[in-house]
Amino acid sequence: MSRTGRVGVGFIGSGMISEQYLENLTKFPDIEVVRIGDIDTERAAASAAKWGVDRSGTGDEVLADDDVEIVVNLTLPATHVEVSTAALRAGKHVWSxxxxxxxxxxxxxxxxxxxxxxxxxxxxxxxxxxxxWQTAKRAIEAGVIGTPLTAVTSMQWQGPDVFHPNASFLYAKGAGPLFDIGPYYFTALVHLLGPIASVVATGTKSRDRRDLVTGPHAGESFPVEVPTHVSVLSSFEQGGQAQSLLSFDTPLFRHGVFEVNGTEGTIVLPDPNMFGGGWPIRVARPLSKDDSFPFTQQWETILDEEPNVGRGLGILDMARALRTGGSHIATGDVGYHVLDAMVSVEESIERRAFVEVESTVPPVASLPDGFDPFAATLESVTA
Incomplete structure (x- = not known):
């Protein structure tokens, strides 16, 4: 069945993260959010009312809605595959x-x-x-730092139990800093340096149980099932290397360290966990033979305007690809390769050894220069 115009989107899951998606998707002219579903139907109804969505209900109702073309899967990590599989079998495209x-x-x-x-x-x-990120990626591809060689990334703090009322799932199998925060950093590394060939890692756990700090269950303890401080060395198929720290065990709050070193400079990129932060994007140039101690670092600014968009760009990119017949960028293949790399990190921690990453992906494309999420591009386009 051919479709025309805006692409219909339905949500399964209306928890905290849905707010960020809905804030943006309800502003994009090429998207229409048509239904919100949740196991807690009252929460789904409240979310729908807040964001001006006409229909709400259960996840099954989202899957049965003919106006829903893309299902946004915002369930817990342990049920991502189950819910995504049900959506695909219902004939829906999926963003998870x-x-x-x-x-x-x-x-x-x-x-x-x-x-x-x-x-x-x-x-x-x-x-x-x-x-x-797209501006920085294009600058690297254009040679602004010469040949990319290595990267250094870091995300460290005391953990999400300080703010999340249901933080226990973030310390369960499939979460922790590796699986909760790691996807941002490893996905960004794959976008810039290509597929990961092998990893070696160490991991520790500061304690076996933690306490909820906020919400109706504050004071209750829960088990910590995964390493909460992870250090990784990654080698890439194209020859680059990266050093990454992911921690829920440090009182020092340091987010968004992401630097790529090349033969002609180091580019400092924004936090890959955010659409803003870490600005401006700058390049540090090598010291010259004329520099003397104490050295003064020479900087060039690539971009100093913070973005006005947020989560939902991947869904918009997919929606436009549905109508135009193209391919979207944040594909399942990339998502699987990143998972494969993270599972390899987990195995490396257990084995205390290098682990080869079996999967691979081709070079990841960039959005076209001038991509405008607030433009109406699908009014007369038929899939």
């Missing part, structure tokens, strides 16, 4: 929050299912589709 799943076998099965059904599968994050 990260990670794609929590194990290789089921995640690969999901990618293969989407391909066999001729449906699109998109996996978060889409922060790297923001104008800051």
């Amino acid at each position: 929050e990260k990670p794609i799943g929590v194990d290789r076998e089921s995640a690969k099965g999901l990618v293969d299912l989407a391909a066999s059904l001729g449906l699109k599968l998109g996996i978060a994050p889409d922060t790297i589709l923001g104008p800051g």
